[in-house]
Amino acid sequence: MKKHLTIVDHPLVQHKLTLMREKSTSTASFRQLLREISLLLAYEVTRDLPITMTTVETPLMEMEAPVLKGKKLALISILRAGNGLLDGVLELIPSARVGYIGLYRDEETLQPVQYYFKVPKELENRTVIVVDPMLATGNSSAAAISLLKQAGANDIRFLCLLAAPEGVRRMEEAHPDVRIVTAALDERLNEKGYILPGLGDAGDRMFGTK
Numbered sequence: 001m002k003k004h005l006t007i008v009d010h011p012l013v014q015h016k017l018t019l020m021r022e023k024s025t026s027t028a029s030f031r032q033l034l035r036e037i038s039l040l041l042a043y044e045v046t047r048d049l050p051i052t053m054t055t056v057e058t059p060l061m062e063m064e065a066p067v068l069k070g071k072k073l074a075l076i077s078i079l080r081a082g083n084g085l086l087d088g089v090l091e092l093i094p095s096a097r098v099g100y101i102g103l104y105r106d107e108e109t110l111q112p113v114q115y116y117f118k119v120p121k122e123l124e125n126r127t128v129i130v131v132d133p134m135l136a137t138g139n140s141s142a143a144a145i146s147l148l149k150q151a152g153a154n155d156i157r158f159l160c161l162l163a164a165p166e167g168v169r170r171m172e173e174a175h176p177d178v179r180i181v182t183a184a185l186d187e188r189l190n191e192k193g194y195i196l197p198g199l200g201d202a203g204d205r206m207f208g209t210k
């Protein structure tokens with residue numbers, strides 16, 4: 001049985017996350033910190049990727065050395081806040097294929113509504129990493145993963161910056177096969193579906209909107 005939730009408790013991740021939570025942190029710093037933290041989270045979410053051996057010739061001799069096995073990864077960004085995490089992950093895995101899912105949250109029902117879906121071909125043969133900074137109610141993440149499964153994906157991981165217990169439970173129920181990697185598990189959601197203590201609206205803080 002795979003571990004469902006991984007909290008990346010590395011000091012650098014925790015330090016950067018604290019700076020991101022602070023409300024006086026500027027948009028530019030928030031974006032830069034998110035890019036840095038996403039590199040570290042990407043390292044964790046990919047740590048069990050299968051490898052195979054290949055022959056290389058060093059300047060001194062031939063050797064058998066490990067390389068990543070199999071097809072290219074697919075990174076799926078849940079618009080729009082997912083793009084902040086995507087940039088850093090892509091820096092670490094530049095050959096990954098990239099897809100986008102556009103979902104917005106109905107403010108009344110908190111249910112996800114789809115407006116965009118464009119993903120790489122042959123998802124069934126790829127390791128798929130879904131990126132979205134905030135796992136709040138889990139409704140849009142669970143819906144996005146259902147869409148990806150309908151499109152053939154069968155090896156999916158979910159990468160976020162912050163998770164609420166409600167979102168983790170929702171994902172566990174809907175998609176027990178999907179491992180979640182996050183920098184922190186916060187206390188709870190408020191009545192508007194925001195994570196507490198959280199960091200506010202990740203999209204607004206990243207893009208300087210309100």
Ligand code: URA
Pocket residue numbers: 081134136193194195196198199200201202203
């Ligand atoms: N989305 C956000 O950007 N922030 C939250 O706290 C919850 C959902």
